Amino acid sequence: MTDIVTFIAAMFGGLLIFVSLARAVTSSHVTSKLVAINIINTKTIILIVLLGELLDSYLYVDVAMVYAMCSYVGTVAVLKGQVCHRLDQGGE
Amino acid sequence: MNWIYTALLAVGCFFMFTATVGLFRMPDVFTRLHGTTKCDTVAAGCVLTAVALRSGSWLVAAKILLIFIFIIMVNPTSAHLIGWAAHQSDQQESTESEAG
Numbered sequence: 001m002t003d004i005v006t007f008i009a010a011m012f013g014g015l016l017i018f019v020s021l022a023r024a025v026t027s028s029h030v031t032s033k034l035v036a037i038n039i040i041n042t043k044t045i046i047l048i049v050l051l052g053e054l055l056d057s058y059l060y061v062d063v064a065m066v067y068a069m070c071s072y073v074g075t076v077a078v079l080k081g082q083v084c085h086r087l088d089q090g091g092e
Numbered sequence: 093m094n095w096i097y098t099a100l101l102a103v104g105c106f107f108m109f110t111a112t113v114g115l116f117r118m119p120d121v122f123t124r125l126h127g128t129t130k131c132d133t134v135a136a137g138c139v140l141t142a143v144a145l146r147s148g149s150w151l152v153a154a155k156i157l158l159i160f161i162f163i164i165m166v167n168p169t170s171a172h173l174i175g176w177a178a179h180q181s182d183q184q185e186s187t188e189s190e191a192g
Binding site for chain 2: 001002005006009012013016019020023029030031032034035036038039042043045046049050052053058061062064065068069072075076079
């Protein structure tokens with residue numbers, strides 16, 4: 001029974017990831033896109049941990065940890081590259 | 093134990109859903125950040141706690157706790173950065189419209 005519950009939760013999370021992706025694609029500003037991408041990252045971490053539970057392989061927990069670090073670095077890099085660059089250009 | 097696991101997963105899924113609804117319904121970046129970060133933390137906390145209880149191993153539970161601590165540390169930080177950038181670009185746009 002718990003496997004079915006885990007599977008349903010993982011499918012629901014995956015569906016919500018696609019819905020958030022639609023929001024990220026349709027929003028206009030970079031910061032709005034980043035908010036959507038941020039929530040996609042967290043949902044992906046949850047999904048990887050649920051996948052590890054579903055497949056009875058807890059190596060996926062390590063993958064989720066590395067993914068969490070990479071997603072944070074990615075968010076900061078996009079902010080640094082896009083938004084701060086534009087601010088610098090506007091200040092000149 | 094199974095009921096606790098199911099209940100925690102259900103609460104986590106509910107908060108993931110409310111975060112997505114907030115992403116669509118809120119009018120600007122700051123309110124969207126408010127909705128998504130709070131629900132992110134609660135949803136991740138519930139689901140990770142459920143999996144940690146289910147795993148039955150102290151090592152796996154400790155790793156999942158590390159992930160949760162990392163999410164708790166990182167999500168407000170990146171939300172602060174996004175809010176700061178949105179505020180700065182808002183200010184810049186208003187300055188440009190006043191000057192132009």
